[in-house]
Amino acid sequence: MNKRRFLALCLALVLCLGLTIPAFAASVSDALQDTASYVLKTTPNPQVGSIGGEWAVLGLSRGGYPVPSGYYSNVVSYVKQCQGVLHSRKYTEYSRVVLALTAIGKDPANVGGYDLVEPLRDYDQVIWQGVNGPIFALLALDSGNYAYDVRQDYIDYILSLEISGGGWSLEGKQADVDLTAMALQALAKYQDQKAVKSATDRALSWLSKNQNSDGTFSSYGVANCESCAQVIVALCELGISLDDSRFVKNGSSPLDGLMHFYDKGSGFHHVADGGSGADGMSTEQGFYALVAANRIANGQSSLYRMSSSAPSASVAGNAVFSDIAGHANQKAIEALVEKQVINGMGDGTFAPNKTMTRAEFCTITVKALALAPRANNSFTDVASTAWYAGYVGTASGKGIVNGIGNHKFNPEGTITRQEAATMVARAAKVLNLDTGVGNADEVMALFSDGAAVADWARDALAYCAASGIVTWTGSLQPDKAILRCEIAQMIYNMLAIAGKL
Secondary structure, three states, rough: OOOOHHHHHHHHHHHHHHHOHHHHHHHHHHHHHHHHHHHHHHOOOOOOOOOOOOOHHHHHOOOOOOOOOHHHHHHHHHHHHHHOOOOOOOHHHHHHHHHHHHHHHOOOEEEEOEEOOOHHHHHHHHHHHHOOOHHHHHHHHOOOOOOOOOHHHHHHHHHOOOOOOOOOOOOOOOOOOOHHHHHHHHHHHOOOHHHHHHHHHHHHHHHHOOOOOOEEEOOOOEEHHHHHOOOOOOHHHHOOOOOOOOHHHOOEEEHHHHHHEEEHHHHHEOOOOOOHHHHHHHHHHHHHHHHHHHHHHHHOOOOOOOOOOOOOOOOOOOOOOOOOOOOOHHHHHHHHHHOOOOOOOOOOOOOOEOOOOOHHHHHHOOOOOOOOOOOOOHHHHHHHHOHHHHHHHHHOOOOOOOOEEEEOOOOOEEHHHHHHHHHHHHHHHOOOOOOOOOOHHHHHOOOOOHOOOOOOHHHHHHHHHHHOOOOOOOOOOOOEEEHHHHHHHHHHHHHEEEEOO
C-alpha cells in the first residue's frame, strides 16, 4: 500500500468516527438550538415534575424559547388538587416550581390561591432533606428576590456541611461533584461573606482537581452529563469563565466535556457511549447548562438571576386587587403584597373589610419582620403540622405573642384591635424601635373610649397611636375585630417608621 493511499484511508476512518460521535462535530450554538427543538418536541405539555416539567420550562424560558402555553394551567390544577401541599417532606418540590414560575413571570406566591414561596421559610422542613433542601430553597428565594431573611440560616447550614478538603455531599465523607456544584450555585450571590468565599475557593480547587483529562466530570466514578452540566452552571453563576485555566484540561473545558454526551436530534445521554439512548434528566440538565453558558456569552444575567422576570406589583396576579382601587389603604396593601408579606383571597380580591384570625396575624407579622418560621410547641392548641405552626412558634419565641393562658393560643380566634396593637408594638421592639410612651393616660384621653382599653394593652396602644402606627381618630373601639385593611396599614406604618420599606 503506497503512502498516499494509506493517508487517505486514515482520513476516511477519522471521518467515519466523527459521524458516529456527532457531538464533536457540532458547535455549541447548533447544539443549543437543536436541543431546544428536541425539548419542545418531547415535552409539548409540561407537567409538575422533575422530568418533563420545571427543568424543561426553566431552560426554555431562560433560553428565550417559547414555553408551552398549557404549563401554567397545569401547575394551577395540580396545586389546587393537592390543596397547596406539593409534598409533606420534600420541600425541593416547592423550590423547583418557584424557579419555573419565576422564570416565566408568574407569581409563585399566588397559584390558584396558594402561596408556594411561603413553605420555603420553614427552616426545619427545608433542611429535612439535608444540604439539598437549603441549596434549592436559596436558589428559589433569590431567583425573584423574595424578601425572606431565612436565607442566612440556609447559608450557614450549607457551610456547616462542607466536607473536609472542600466540597459537599448528600451523604458520606467524600465530596460529590454534583452537590458541590449545586452548593456553589446557591452560594454564588454571597461571595461578600468571608466564610462563603473561603468555602467557595476550597470547593473550586476540589472540582479542578477532580476534573477528568477530557474536560468531563464524574460522580461515583462515572463521567456523566449531569455532573458536567452542574459545574457549568456553577461557574456561570460565580462569573468564572468556562475557559478558566483551572478548568481546562488538555485543551478541553467543561463545555467541551458536556458535548461528549450530546447526540444531535436526540438531546443528551447520561454517559458518553449512549447506553440505552437519550435520557430525559440528562437532556434537560444539559440543555439548561447550554442556556446558562449562552446567556453569559451574550452578556445576560445568569441562569438563576431572574429579578427582571419575577412578578412585580403591577403585574402579579395578587398584587392589584379589584376591590381596593381608590381604597384609603391601597398603597399599604400593595406595598405589603410586593414584599410578599400579605396575600389576596385567590380570586383577584383582597377582601379589605374581612377580619383576620390570630394565626393569620402572626403569619403576616413574622413575614413583615423577615423572620424564619420555626415551630416550638409553645401552645397545646397549635398542632406541629398546622400551616401556621412555624409562624406562631417564631412569634412566641420573639415575645410578640403570649397566648391566652393555659398554654393555649386560640389560633382560629378573631383578633381585636387592642390585641393587634399589642402584637405590633412588640414587633416594633424586634425592629429596635423605642416603644416607650411618656404618659399613656394622656394619649388615651384623646379618644372617647380610651378608658375602655384593657390594662395589658394600654401602653402598647398608646405607643401605636402616638407613633402613627395606628391612625384611628375619635374612638379606638379596642374590642372590635380588626379588619384586613387596617392590619395592612399598621404593618406598613411600622415598617416605614423602622426604615424597612
